[in-house]
Amino acid sequence: MGFWGGIRRVLFSYVLINGIFITLQTKEEVLLDMRAAGGELGWLTWPLDQGDTPGWEVVQRTLNGSQFYTYSVCNVEGREQDNWLRTTFIQRRPSASRVFVELQFIVRDCNSFGGAPLTCKETFNLFTSESDADVGTTFHKSLFKKVATIAPDEITGKNDMRINTETRVVENLSQRGFYLAFQDIGACVAFLSVRVYYKSCPSTIKSLASFPETVAGGENQVLKEVPGVCVENAVSVEVPRIYCTVDGEWVVPVGQCQCKAGFEEKEDSCQECEPGFFKDSESSGKCEACPANTQGLKSGALSCPCMQGFYRAPTDSNSGPCSGPPSAPRDIVATTTQLSAGKLLLSWNPPADTGGRDDITYNVECQRCEGAVCQPCGEKIRYDPSGTGLRDTRVSVSELDAHLNYSFTVEALSGVSMFASQAAPRAHRPPSSATLTTSLHYTDPPKITTMRLVERAPTSLSLSWDVSPRPRVQSRPIRYELTYRKKDDNLDVTTYIVLILEKSSVKVSDLDPDTAYLFRVQALSSDGSPGGSSMEEQFETLSDGHHTPNRTAIILAGGVGGATMLFIVVVILFLRKRRRNSHTRQGPEDTYFSSPEQLKPLKTYVDPHTYEDPNVAVLKFATEIHPSHITKQKVIGAGEFGEVYRGSLKVQGRKEVAVAIKTLKPGYTEKQRQDFLSEASIMGQFAHQNIIRLEGVVTKCKDFFKHAMIVTEYMENGALDRYLRDHDGEFSAFQLVGMLRGIAAGMKYLSDMSYVHRDLAARNILVNNNLECKVSDFGLSRVLEDDPEGTYTTSGGKIPIRWTAPEAIAYRKFTSASDVWSFGIVMWEVMAFGERPYWDMSNHEVMKAINEAFRLPAPMDCPSAVYQLMLQCWLPERSKRPRFGDIVSLLDKLLRSPDSLKAIADFDPRVSIRLPSTSGSDGSPFKSVSDWLESIKMNQYSENFSHAGIVNMDQVLQMKNEDIKNIGVRLPGHLKRIAYSILGLKDQTSTLSVFAV
Ligand code: AMP
Secondary structure: OHHHOOOOEEEEEEEEEOOEEEEEEEEEEEEEEHHHHOOOOOOEEEOOOOOOOOOOEEEEEEEOOEEEEEEEEEOOOOOOOOEEEEOOOEEOOOOOOOEEEEEEEEEEOHHHHOOOOOOOEOOEEEEEEEEOOOOOOOOOHHHOEEEEEEOOOOOEOOOOOOOEEEEEEEOOOOOOEEEEEEEEOOEEEEEEEEEEEEEEEOOEEEOOEEEOOEEOOOOOOOEEEEEOEEOOOEEOOOOOEEEEEOOOOEEEEEOOOEEOOOEEEEOOEEEEOOOOEEOOOOEOOOOEEOOOOEOOOOOOEOOOOEOOOOEOOOOOOOOOOOEOOOOOOEEEEEEEOOHHHOOEEEEEEOOOOOOOOOOOEEEEEEEEEEOOEEEEOHHHOEEEOOOOOEOOOEEEEEOOOOOOEEEEEEEEEOOOHHHHHHHOOHHHOOOOEEEEEEEOOOOOOOEEEEEEEEEEOOOOEEEEEEEEOOOOOOOOOOEEEEEEEEOOOOOOEEEEEEEEEOOOEEEEOOOOOOOEEEEEEEEEOOOOOEEEEOOOEEEEOOOOOOOOOOHHHHHHOOEEOOOOOOOEEEEEEEOOOOOOOOOOOOOOOOHHHOOOOOOOOOOOOOOHHHOOOHHHHHHHHOOEOOHHHEEEEEEEEEOOOOEEEEEEEOOOOOOOEEEEEEEOOOOOOHHHHHHHHHHHHHHOOOOOOOEOOEEEEEOOOOOHHHHOEEEEEOOOOOEHHHHHHHOOOOOOHHHHHHHHHHHHHHHHHHHHOOOOOOOOOHHHEEEOOOOOEEEOOOOOOHHHHOOOOOEEOOOOOEEOHHHOOHHHHHHOOOOHHHHHHHHHHHHHHHHOOOOOOOOOOOHHHHHHHHHOOEOOOOOOOOEHHHHHHHHHHOOOOHHHOOOHHHHHHHHHHHHHOHHHHOOEOOOOHHHHHOHHHHOOOOOOOOOOHHHHHHHOOOHHHHHHHHHOOOOOHHHHHHOOHHHHHHOOOOOHHHHHHHHHHHHHHHOOOOOOHHHEO
């Protein structure tokens, strides 16, 4: 019976809140305890004078051996009873408005008195009266309010004793104290105990918030909201709260306090992180172990400082690991990509130790060394994409000079490199950079400066020549191609003898005495590309009748006298007197190449039509490939004769190469087959970096009718016009001029071989992965049949008007000079990123404009020097146009000093974009934004405009450059095109006059 014992009791109960049991404690504060008082209580009884029927009395009793006082009354017979027992004044605690009254009592069974008296009762009443002061013995019944009638659960008989316990609540107390009173109305009752108490929620800590002891509320405050305070070193966003129930139980804690940074929760308090641990924010999390390369010496750490030699980058989180600077990049190699462009590709492997970071970038530093003297390369060289901040482990370096040693230092950097360099001078750190010293293994194509006669004999001539620049001792030897022929060979058959030599002198033997010979020597650079050749020099043998000429001997005994003869080639040109029909090409027999310095080149292109049987020409100039060595993979284009495939070629002993395969579709005539294969006969005669290379042909297969094929090197990026259109604005002027330089070099080679292309246009230039451009499309009939740009002229021929020089259109004068005109158009196409020359003007309008001296205007952003060259190519007088050799030299010069490309030619948006950009094709203003975008070929941005709410042309006219960018036009070329077009729209004066030159 615990309640007999203490004044305070704490009761535990369990409440289920939101599915979680929380332990709640209840505290009882006792205001009055009859038993615990242990003596006379001095309670008031009423009425005071009761005669022989006493009312309530104090009786001392013994229960289970212990003595105690009870109040009892037992007037069960006679008149009606009204006996009151009133407690002493019970002081109330200010917040306790609700008290519990617990009674232990026994009630005697009325029947146990034998013949139950009429007045005997088995219940009594509980009353209460509030007062702000103790009223002493003053007692007024009327001041008391009834709380309850109390009946026993069990009544006591004659010989047993049954104790009842009943608790009643007295609510809404508000005055300083109160009295309880028990009214007896004729029962036999004894109180063993009367206990008055109230309940409170004990002080507690929940969710790191402490809540004070709180007296439970009453009827009108069933849940008392109690604010709490975060424990030391804990904080919370909102004030933590909890509710105290009427039963003195805490329920529903709201809000959570969290330990500050450097502290973690332990047993309802926040305690410092131990050394080696940290916590960087206020949270309910635990302290974490210090990360890699950090140290934790103190307790309560918010973060762990870096160990020596390790750092955090500004962007690193303070709580993350520390890292060290990277070690040096490994295995730097330099590979030569485009020798002639002075270009190297540097590549390397990432550092072995990244210092634990993934933000490694690289800076490349260049030193140029002449002998032992090195100095920074500075602005002289170009890096692509950049010399600093590289993420890739490669960079292309260009504008390098031959003959120099370069030293490239590649430094690996990371977000912490700058701290590392501040902390320790470079000498005291492990190196983060590696250096490679290299030089370009090429020389500018060497030129022969002078050729002289050293010794003369009747059957031999000793010659020597000078070469510039002089070959260096260690570099790969230059070789020389010496070609000679008798001066007055009969015109039908000219015999050229070609010697490949490794020295700059030779004794040529077995010559005819007293005969004039013409010699020409050409240097071949180490990569095999030909350099400039010498003038043709004439030397005569001495006269001596003893020697008889012997042609075979001449051929076989070409190189003697110290020169190393690698091989001898004999070129015999049959200069047929037969006049070529109008469809065949004409050599450059016109005045264009007939100036005295421009002697005919030695190697001349042979027109396959000069062969009686064109099949013989194919055999002669093209290698036969077995079809089993070819695999077709995918159709990539359509030619006049059949599909063009991408495929691969695997010939024994050679590694597999990607190829393009042109096929001849079944059902062709023999003439068509010959025309088809003529392209191979022509291409097979060329060997130049910028001419598409013939791998071979398939003509002899058993069912060759199905299989005639021409196999060429594969050019990954396809036709140039299309490629540029697809990459509008993506290349710099320098890159575009680099492409033109390649095309010009290819054309120079062709013109040197007296080959006239006749259909030079960007669509007939192919581009590979390295952005190298190669001239293609050599079919004899292709201008007639194949080219969709070809237009029938009044004479019945088919000519691509926009690309063709006026004299070639007017009277079919196709020459290298007319190819130069076409090259000018190609220049324009390239600089305009594949724009159609003369836009949508008709062929007739184009011819008329040209005749009236109008020329294409400069494309957007076209360097002035480049545009000037175009205009030169379009000079009406063909002999005044530059030659391909001049063009190559000029473009080389521009590329060598890129600053020369900075001056931009005047540009008129109204004509350069497209004439009708100021209005629709019918001359009226554009009706819709999409019509306008369509006209400037920018309709891919239609959605961008409509999303941005630009739906009519008035709005377009208001747009500023920023607005165009903001709606999502990012490519610089496109941005300009749209911006310029808007400019043009604003200025309605569209005119052709700007064509005038
Ligand atoms: P052609 O008949 O030579 O004009 O070729 C038709 C199309 O096939 C060209 O426009 C190119 O797209 C493609 N093509 C021709 N030759 C090659 C090649 N060697 N490499 C890649 N594509 C080629």
